Amino acid sequence: MDTKKILFTGVGGQGTLLASRLLGEAAMAAGMDVRVSEVHGMAQRGGVVESTVMLGGVKSPIISQGEADVLVSFEPLEAIRALNRCSKTSVIVTNITPIMPITVKLGQAEYPDVDYWLDFMKANYRRVCALEADELARQAGTSKAVNVVLLGVLIGLNEIPVTKEMVRETIKTQVKPKFVEANLKAFELGLSRAEC
Amino acid sequence: MHPLLSKDTGQKRLLLGNEAIVRGTIEAGAGVTAAYPGTPSSEIANNLFFISLQGDWPLYFEFSTNEKVAMEVAASAAAAGVRSLTCMKHVGMNVASDVLMTLAYVGVKAGMVIVTADDPSMHSSQNEQDNRLYARFANLPMLEPSSPQEAKEMTIYAFELSESLELPVIIRTTTRTSHVRGPVELGPLPKEVKQKGRFNKDPRRWVPVPAVARMRHKVLLEQMERALSIAEGSKFNLVSGKGKTGIIASGVSVCYVEDAIRELGVEDRVSFLRLGFPYPFPISILKDFIQNVDKILVVEELEPFLEDGIKILCKDIAKDKLVLGKSTGHFSRMYEFDPLMVKKAIAEVLDIDLVRPEIPDLSGLPILPMRPPSLCQGCPHRETYNAVKEALKELGQDENAIYPTDIGCYTLGLLPPIQMADYLLCMGSSVGSSAGFSVSTDHTIVSFIGDSTFFHSGLSSLANAYHNEHRFCLVILDNSTTAMTGHQPNPGIEIRPPGYDHPRISIENAVRGLGIKNVYKINPYKKKEAVSLFKKVLARDELSVVIAEAPCILYYKKFGGKK
Numbered sequence: 001m002d003t004k005k006i007l008f009t010g011v012g013g014q015g016t017l018l019a020s021r022l023l024g025e026a027a028m029a030a031g032m033d034v035r036v037s038e039v040h041g042m043a044q045r046g047g048v049v050e051s052t053v054m055l056g057g058v059k060s061p062i063i064s065q066g067e068a069d070v071l072v073s074f075e076p077l078e079a080i081r082a083l084n085r086c087s088k089t090s091v092i093v094t095n096i097t098p099i100m101p102i103t104v105k106l107g108q109a110e111y112p113d114v115d116y117w118l119d120f121m122k123a124n125y126r127r128v129c130a131l132e133a134d135e136l137a138r139q140a141g142t143s144k145a146v147n148v149v150l151l152g153v154l155i156g157l158n159e160i161p162v163t164k165e166m167v168r169e170t171i172k173t174q175v176k177p178k179f180v181e182a183n184l185k186a187f188e189l190g191l192s193r194a195e196c
Numbered sequence: 197m198h199p200l201l202s203k204d205t206g207q208k209r210l211l212l213g214n215e216a217i218v219r220g221t222i223e224a225g226a227g228v229t230a231a232y233p234g235t236p237s238s239e240i241a242n243n244l245f246f247i248s249l250q251g252d253w254p255l256y257f258e259f260s261t262n263e264k265v266a267m268e269v270a271a272s273a274a275a276a277g278v279r280s281l282t283c284m285k286h287v288g289m290n291v292a293s294d295v296l297m298t299l300a301y302v303g304v305k306a307g308m309v310i311v312t313a314d315d316p317s318m319h320s321s322q323n324e325q326d327n328r329l330y331a332r333f334a335n336l337p338m339l340e341p342s343s344p345q346e347a348k349e350m351t352i353y354a355f356e357l358s359e360s361l362e363l364p365v366i367i368r369t370t371t372r373t374s375h376v377r378g379p380v381e382l383g384p385l386p387k388e389v390k391q392k393g394r395f396n397k398d399p400r401r402w403v404p405v406p407a408v409a410r411m412r413h414k415v416l417l418e419q420m421e422r423a424l425s426i427a428e429g430s431k432f433n434l435v436s437g438k439g440k441t442g443i444i445a446s447g448v449s450v451c452y453v454e455d456a457i458r459e460l461g462v463e464d465r466v467s468f469l470r471l472g473f474p475y476p477f478p479i480s481i482l483k484d485f486i487q488n489v490d491k492i493l494v495v496e497e498l499e500p501f502l503e504d505g506i507k508i509l510c511k512d513i514a515k516d517k518l519v520l521g522k523s524t525g526h527f528s529r530m531y532e533f534d535p536l537m538v539k540k541a542i543a544e545v546l547d548i549d550l551v552r553p554e555i556p557d558l559s560g561l562p563i564l565p566m567r568p569p570s571l572c573q574g575c576p577h578r579e580t581y582n583a584v585k586e587a588l589k590e591l592g593q594d595e596n597a598i599y600p601t602d603i604g605c606y607t608l609g610l611l612p613p614i615q616m617a618d619y620l621l622c623m624g625s626s627v628g629s630s631a632g633f634s635v636s637t638d639h640t641i642v643s644f645i646g647d648s649t650f651f652h653s654g655l656s657s658l659a660n661a662y663h664n665e666h667r668f669c670l671v672i673l674d675n676s677t678t679a680m681t682g683h684q685p686n687p688g689i690e691i692r693p694p695g696y697d698h699p700r701i702s703i704e705n706a707v708r709g710l711g712i713k714n715v716y717k718i719n720p721y722k723k724k725e726a727v728s729l730f731k732k733v734l735a736r737d738e739l740s741v742v743i744a745e746a747p748c749i750l751y752y753k754k755f756g757g758k759k
Binding site: 011012021024025028033034035036037038039046047048057058059060061062063064065066067077080081083084086087088089101102103104106108109110111112120124125 | 452558
């Protein structure tokens, strides 16, 4: 099996860790060699939260410059911030709903021009899938399911050897029972938007 | 049933390195565990805590008030014949080091494991000290896992090793081995767990007065000779490949080297020695390895721990052998590594071109806004900070005030718009450093400490401040939990996880008990009252303690109302 290095990035509280964990669990259930790395502690208080999923025997827990095969970003600024980890052959999945950093709210910094950078991504990277994941999560019944919507898009792109059946099973066994239905719905909505 | 108590022997679970250590502790039948929380070690303690709280497995766990106490709890349990474990972040080992250095002399009867979780790059820490040096300093065996599976196996092995040597064994992880998930195969749970032992009196063993200590130091060195011969034959010290370029690594660096060798396709050009049991230095393994290669690249984060040891060996046996690493500029003594850094170094040493992926031109990127971590919306600490700031302003003292601070969420008071954190060293340092500022300056001193940190190491410094008549206002930010590390209990908490019924210590009573008279309580959300109290207190130039009492909002959501 080819190796795949998948980088998840987002803002504390968006559920990036759960998304990478679900993907890791699904891959392990399918008998794949998998490593998932997480960031805990101080960074979780509203900071940038990154996690990685490595498939096919990669041992390193982190992804260096230019070495992500896939970037899944939960927020557009964080997608832009993580571009240096991608190469021309990378696939990018990104939510386009911004979360304003405190530094922008305080007027100390300027939020980048998202449309410009989305065009840049589309012109410079192999596949780019940008969508309103927050809106889809709300349609699924919970705004918290942004992570599973994006996971759906990622799986729907057929770029990594984890199937939708594997992920559905994992959602059923790993997500708290009362959230399973909404998460399955969010996952299907994500799958249906995997077009780019 | 806690998921880490699963009886599905032979099945795999996707566990964090820290969870794998807990599973190993359970499989090894440890009976007593104790810890003070600290990132990146916290999940070890949290899982042990919930396992013991749920009561369906015979395990004692306590959140001790600090790492020193936790290590004493574990040490004496092991002296009484009960397997024990304590875990801490790297700087926690400093607090426990007074215990560690002499514990190495008196040793243990049952297996005792000490986990130190280091934090290269300081993701959540105030320094990036390399705790492998503690193994050498205290003269104790050390294991270093590179994956969750290894973390579990090494934990079980560490208990056996400790028992056979009658010495505690150190397991050293880093952020990247503690916080990585990987498949871990579950082993069988023990049929019986020894939770009670018996302490056999033997003052010539357990009471290190000088005459005994002199004897025990000799025993320690003899036991470490035995440890050396065990390390020489350990399955955790492994050579792969037969190439003429040698690479030596331990911990997470093993992962970077493995990936680099595969990605560069240089399997036949290198020999790779991975040291999972790096201390005591397995000298004969290293000698054999060194003699079979032309040069050696040492890949290790932080201090040149292995590199220096290898250079000393080379002086004896292979003077001209090239040892590459930190001293040759291939690697830094600062920060954690990443895979590319290691790949580049290996490519350079092998003199091959590194093929890099094509990266689009990002020179047009603007400076992107940072997302510094910040106090939560509605956090009571914000309110307290603002009340102090306003009181000082009204007193005309805001320019003259300094704010020694401490370790916890409230350290984030450093950032704008609050900016009320001026000096910090370590857990509890707010109180001791305020004493120093009080005798050496004329500043108005307002220092901040959390409830958990206060019990950790604020109490004795406050006794000092009262006795030596220092003048400052200590604000105890009592949010009823150890918030930053994930809401662990401490002796002062009022809101509790269900089933946690330990006696409570009132911070106010403790402070008054020292003899301090200026002790006040505020509700930080009642701004007017808080400001007027601070004005009253700060107008006087003497020792005072203000307890700002309001629960952490996240913790309250979790357990509020369930006492």
